[in-house]
Amino acid sequence: MANQLELEMTGARAPLSSRARGFLASSRRAVVRVIPVAVPLLFLAQLVALGLWRANEERLRLDRAEAEMRARVDALRAEELEQDARARMLSDDVYRERVRRSLVDPGSPTLTVERAREDSRP
Secondary structure (H helix, E strand, C coil): CHHHHHHHHHHHHHHHHHHHHHHHHHHHHHHHHHHHHHHHHHHHHHHHHHHHHHHHHHHHHHHHHHHHHHHHHHHHHHHHHHHHHHHHHHHCHHHHHHHHHHHHCCCCCCCCHHHHHHHHCC
């Protein structure tokens, strides 16, 4: 009787272990088939996550910095043009004479660069 129980138990275990072996073997085959596709996909995912997103963020930061620098350069160029215009006016003999007369005549307001520009506009 013990032999019969032993046979029944080993008989019940044998199909289970063969099913498990079959499952493991098919799982290994599936993994081996997926590896050539999975490795490049993981590499591309890493490239996108670590490379392209950070590069895009850096590009956006540099674009903002470029816009700020262009605004500063434009403001400095406008100021330079203003200073050049003032220098030309101050080097003009007629303007200097008008300023001298405005300082000598107590009844007239002092001539400034802004007032001279307003007077010279048509």
